[in-house]
Amino acid sequence: MARVMKIRRVFENFVPYEWEISSQEVAKMANIPVEKVLRLDTNASPFVPKKWLSKLKEILPSLQVNQYPDTRYPELLDKVCKYANVREDCVVITNGADEGIDIVSKTFIDYGDKVIISAPTYSMLKISSQLAGAKVIEVPRKTHGFEDDVENIIQVCDREKANVIFLCNPNNPTGNFTEIEKIKGIVEETDSLVVVDEAYYEYCGKTAANLISRYPNIVIIRTLSKAFSLAGARVGYLLANEETVKKLNLVRPPNSLTVISIKLGAIALSDIQQMEEWVKKIVEERERLYNLLSSIEKIEAYPSETNFILFRVKDLDANIVHKKLLSKGICVRNLSDVRGLGNCLRVTVGTREQNNRFLQELEHMIGQ
Ligand SMILES: Cc1ncc(COP(=O)(O)O)c(C=O)c1O
Structure with missing residues (x-):
């Protein structure tokens, strides 16, 4: 008989962390190479710290x-x-x-x-x-x-x-x-x-x-x-x-x-200076992205002091927008099930090029 292992009482009514979808899976859904998947769902930085990695490479041995x-x-x-x-x-x-x-x-x-x-x-x-x-x-x-x-x-x-x-x-x-x-x-x-x-x-x-x-x-x-x-x-x-x-x-x-x-x-x-340069770029892009999102009639964007923007979609189902973006290889965070954030999505601020790709697909799918 299979044994049923008891786990701790803390797991009664426990909602675990919702793991992000894997890039491989998104690539398959969108029928694109995995390198083309755009991860705007984890609030990570779009900049690869190449200079720091080169320094590390020298020291590695x-x-x-x-x-x-x-x-x-x-x-x-x-x-x-x-x-x-x-x-x-x-x-x-x-x-x-x-x-x-x-x-x-x-x-x-x-x-x-x-x-x-x-x-x-x-x-x-x-x-x-x-x-x-x-x-x-x-x-x-x-x-x-x-x-x-x-x-x-x-x-x-x-x-x-x-x-x-x-x-x-x-x-x-x-x-x-x-x-x-x-x-x-x-x-x-x-x-x-x-x-x-x-x-x-x-x-x-x-x-x-x-x-x-x-x-x-x-x-x-x-x-x-x-x-x-x-x-x-x-x-x-x-x-x-x-x-x-x-x-x-x-x-x-x-x-x-x-x-x-x-x-x-x-x-x-x-190398704090390098970090500050990246932050400056992201903050500039954040403001541009916020203004562009706000100009879309079916979207209410919320001001941000971070590297991401929360926005609510109006007269549309955020779950569908989320899915459609995934089908184009773009991941954003779906928050529509979170209390107080009904029909909301969260997008990480990327490079100008990444943000434009996201905006273009979003505008296309909501018909503006
Ligand atoms: C508010 C907040 N705290 C902590 C973390 C986790 O950060 P770390 O990658 O350092 O574990 C995140 C990641 O998104 C976050 O948003």
């Missing part, structure tokens, strides 16, 4: 892949400290921001704890909390502009005795930014740990990181996956005060980065 990395990641740690303007004991290096979210959840959430999430937001914030055993309370964002509803978050936190609040600023998938003064209000008014996912920080230039020296109850999550073009290398970091970092280090796995990604991360952080 000397990398000791037969050894484990130095668990302190000293070179990368030093570069992160200089970039984020913090001391070494205020940083935890992670395998991307997702591992950062996981480490925070495992450090601060006990089974049955209440966690607040300002929704809709990045799905891994809820998933990680639930995996740690939390009961997640979703506080809806304001309907106009999607700002965090600060007063409500503080009230719910107080009433429910929540011990962690997850914020995402600027927020994925809505693209908006909540002013730092308001985040500070939450940090001051609650005894909970306030976790701010700043994966898209570089596209708006505003951060809550300065609060870590004054408050023990705030953790910032960052990544090199977006503005630094290193989504495939998996490098991220957490910023917090030294006592909080000591706690996070109880959970951090010793060797979750490879010697290759550590080196690539350090090379990237030695």
Whole structure:
């Protein structure tokens, strides 16, 4: 008789992360070579960091892949400290921001704890909390502009005795930014740990990181996956005060980065100017794309401080638009099932050429 293996109780009513469709599958649907598939669904950068890869290639023969990395990641740690303007004991290096979210959840959430999430937001914030055993309370964002509803978050936190609040600023998938003064209000008014996912920080230039020296109850999550073009290398970091970092280090796995990604991360952080050039290009393209989307009658585009744009299609089914785009080899994120985002899609800002291809197909299919 086949054995039925029991899994943890946290999986009752659990909605897992929706994995992105593979490029091979899209290529088959669109009948095009896989290189022609346009991935505008993951908010990654369209720029391949060729200069950094050439540097890595030079160094590659000397990398000791037969050894484990130095668990302190000293070179990368030093570069992160200089970039984020913090001391070494205020940083935890992670395998991307997702591992950062996981480490925070495992450090601060006990089974049955209440966690607040300002929704809709990045799905891994809820998933990680639930995996740690939390009961997640979703506080809806304001309907106009999607700002965090600060007063409500503080009230719910107080009433429910929540011990962690997850914020995402600027927020994925809505693209908006909540002013730092308001985040500070939450940090001051609650005894909970306030976790701010700043994966898209570089596209708006505003951060809550300065609060870590004054408050023990705030953790910032960052990544090199977006503005630094290193989504495939998996490098991220957490910023917090030294006592909080000591706690996070109880959970951090010793060797979750490879010697290759550590080196690539350090090379990237030695060339901030390159990252800033890419960000400038994306921000310019974002504004152009936003204006062009807004000029289409059947589309309502939302302003963004990130590298993506959320838009709602009117008098049309977003599921059909999503499918039709896939049939042309273009992937965007379908959010129409997310509460508060009915009939919405999210498109990553690409190069001018990529954005034009997307716009052309979109306009063609909605008959404008
Ligand atoms: C808000 C947010 N946080 C974290 C991540 C994951 O980043 P990483 O690639 O560093 O794991 C993403 C990826 O899309 C994101 O949008």
